[in-house]
Amino acid sequence: MLAKPTTLLLQKHLSRLNSSNTQGNRTTKFLVHCHSQITKHGRNGDLKEAESIFSRMPHKNAISWTAMLTAYYENGHIAKARKMFEKMPQRTTASYNAMITAYTRSNPMMIGEASKLFAEMRERNSISYAAMITGLARAGMVDNAEELYLETPVEWRDPVCSNALISGYLKVGRLEEATRIFEGMGERDVISWSSMVDGYCKKGKIGHARELFERMPERNVVTWTAMIDGHMKMGCYEVGFGLFLRMRKEGFVKVNPTTLTVMFEACSEFGEYKEGIQMHGLVSRMGFEFDVFLGNAIIIMYCRFSFVVEARKIFDMMNRKDVVSWNALIAGYVQNDEVEEGYVLFEKTQQKDVISWTTMITGFSNKGKMGKSIELFRMMPKQDDIAWTAVISGFVGNGEYEEAIYWFIEMLRKVVRPNPLTLSSVLSASAGLATLNQGLQIHTLVVKMGMEFDLSIQNSLVSMYTKCGNVADGHQIFTSINSPNIVSFNSMITGFAQNGFGEEALELFHKMLNEGQKPNEITFLGVLSACTHVGLLEQGWNYFKSMKSLYQIEPGPHHYACIVDLLGRAGFLDDAIDLIRSMPCEPHSGVWGALLGASRIHLRLDVAKLAAQQIFKLEPDNAAPYAVLSFLYSSAGRNRDSEQVRMAQGLKGVKKSAGYSWIIV
DNA sequence: CTTAGTACTC
Incomplete structure (x- = not known):
């Protein structure tokens, strides 16, 4: 705006007055200088300097004290801020306002203290009301916030407060109330609109969000980011990525670190390594400094695609790291089979939380080092349900x-409340032990705790009952599951197969396919063993072939063991040997064990010798080959050979009971 | 010169 000539005249006049200065005016200038210096140093985080200026000031007024109070709370020193407020010679409306903000920003739970101050104020201005209303809204006391808003003298009502109310209502999930405020607003700014867009996204109402998004007069980077994130979180990866491109092309909006964080998160979740790399290139070109969120998201992305070395580079480049950064990299090492490397970091960092400890506990458990897991568990400052569960499922994972x-019993004795994952793990343990009695007790506990409709628990119950031989109860649990997932189907199919209900298993498999559920490698383990039980050679062979051709699943050694078992039992031993020879993966002892079992049924000494030879190599302590060989020799009337095999076994000290590891489940 | 101000992220 152009200054009017009269205004210019007035300014000249005033500056002449100022230059013919008095002592008092110099003092004022010095005070003003000190106050802005205190504020500046406070904002830079240099409290020492701010304190030094404050203490050296010969004359202080209310503004000096308020400036120092603000410097303290902005750097997280609420107690010192309070001391300032209590010691200051006189309090002004501004100092009250500052202290109210100090309370509400340092901890929403201190809203009570803020209210007390607000109540004892003799005079309030618009800032007092705004501070109190936002404080209440942040603390989740939105109704009180709105009440105060309505009490605010009309000329003070700040449109910013409406936005604070909207965000307060959205924070506690009251979308209707937020909409009511939004609709009632005379003038909405981009923040009002963006808040509503985000609110709809968070409630999963992507359609509504989109409607508002297209309708709003102006969008900024925050609006676009909220929309993108909303779509990503709902699994609409394509649309989210499309929005990202659209934002840069037609939105004329520059991305910020938050946008990129959202994009990296999406890459980890749905994308491919390629896309993550592209995003990383974008970040480098834009020359962003890694803020903690962005850096962490990139670390997580690289770890997700097993590029821990790249993740480490980002980690080392970050100026500021938080506990999430450390945990992400530790988990990256642990999940990529470098537990020791993860442990080095774990020992190095001062920033540890329950997640860091449980990550290490799980990491060592997965390596079979339960001793180390327990050691860490005992060392952690406080063992919560998650830590207990990590130990328990560690043992389950190691058999x-x-x-x-x-x-688990220890956990109950220490009165730590089990979570669904804990119970699911101990049910697996009961299944592994095939101790129905124990499983029943845990089932009772599940019901007592009201967790019988948790899907992972239901799945474990199906396994537990069927592994204990109680197919009927397992099936009953299965039919009670609302929307069974792949694990539910696998548990039931395997349960049927293991108990000799081959036809039921296959029937369920087809039902699963009809429902559009994609099978995985575990499904086929159940299906193939079902075929073995019923003796469906051709069908089993077709299923085996369909794994790769229809479902892109590469059969593993266990699948080969099943199919060798199937072929072998049906008498096609030579075909089974050909199949083993053609395996793309190394046959493990289970595959040879299946062949060995078949050779016993069909009295094929030659095949038994071949299989035994391989098993001797892979599992020298396995007694099964000795038993089968000696049986076949004596069946063929070669009692001397039979005796020799048994003697060889005795010399090597192999125990007879050692050998059922080759029995195919 | 001091005090209020809302939306997106690990």
């Missing part, structure tokens, strides 16, 4: 079911 149950 130490009794230990798992023992630790």
Whole structure:
């Protein structure tokens, strides 16, 4: 705006007055200088300097004290801020306002203290009301916030407060109330609109969000980012990525670190490594400094695609790291089979939380080092349900079911409340032990705790009952599941197959396919063993072939073991040997064990020798080859050879009971 | 010169 000539005259006049200065005016200038210096140093985080100026001031007024108070709370020193407020010689409306803000910003729970101050104020201005209303809204006391808003003298009502109310209502999930405020607003700014767009996204109402988004007069980077994130979180990856491109092309909006954080998160979730790399290139070109959120998102992305070295580079480049950064990289090492490397970081960092500890506990458990897991568990400052569960499922994962149950009982004795994952783990332990009695007790506990409709628990119950031989109860649980997932189907199919209900297993498999559920490698393990039980050679062979051709699943050694078992039992031993020879993966002892079993049924000494030879190599302590060989020799009337095999076994000290690891489940 | 101000992220 152009200054009017009269205004210019007035300014000249005033500056002449100022230059013919007095002592008092110099003092004022010095005070003003000190106040802005205190504020400046406070904002830079240099409290020492701010304090030094404050203490050296010969004359202080209310503004000096308020400036220092603000410097303290902005740097997280609420107690010192309070001391300032209590010690200051006189309090002004501004100092009250500052202290109210200090309370509400340092901790929403201190809203009570803020209210007390607000109540004792003799005079309030618009800032007092705005501070109090936003404080209440942030603390989740939105109704009180709105009440105060309505009490605010009309000439003070600040449109910013409406936005604070909207965000307050959205924070506690009251979308209707937020909409009511939004609709009632005379003038809405981009923040009002963006808040509503985000609110709809968070409620999963993407359509509504989109409607508002297209309708709003002006969008900025925050609006676009909220929309993109909303779509990503709902799994609409394509649309989200499209919005990102659209934002840059037609939105004329520059991305910010938050946008990129959202994009990296989406890459980890749905994308491919390629896209993550592209995003990383974008970040480098834009020359962003890694803020903590962005850096963490990139670390997580690289770890997700097993590029831990790249993740480490980002980590080392970050100026500021938080506990999420450390945990992300530790988890990256642990999940990519470098537990020791993760442990080095774990020992190095001062920033540890329950997640860091449980990540390490799980990491060592996965390596079979339960001793180390327990050691860490005992060392952690406070063992919560998640930590207990990590230990328990660690034992389950290592097949130490009794230990798992023992630790579960310990957990109950320490009065730590189990979560659904805990119960699911101990049910797996009961399934592993095939101890129905124990499983029943845990089932009772599940019901008592009201967790019987948790899907992972229901799945574990199906496994537990069927592994204990109680197919009927397992099936009953299965039919009670509202929307069974792949694990539910696998548990039931395997349960049927293991108990000799091959036809039921296959029937369920087809039902699963009809429902559009994609099978995985575990499904086929159940299906193939079902075929073995019923002796469906051709069908089993077709399923086996369909794994790769229809479902892009590469059969593993366990699948080969099943199909060798199937072929072998039907008498096609030579075909089975050909198949083993053609395997793309290394046949493990289970595959040879299946062949060995078949050679016993069909009295094929030659095949048994071949299989035994391989098993000797892979599992020298396995007694099964000795038993089968000696049986076949004696069946062929070669009692001397039979005796020799048994003697060889005795010399090597192999125990007879050692050998059922090759029995295919 | 001091005090209020809202939306997106790990």
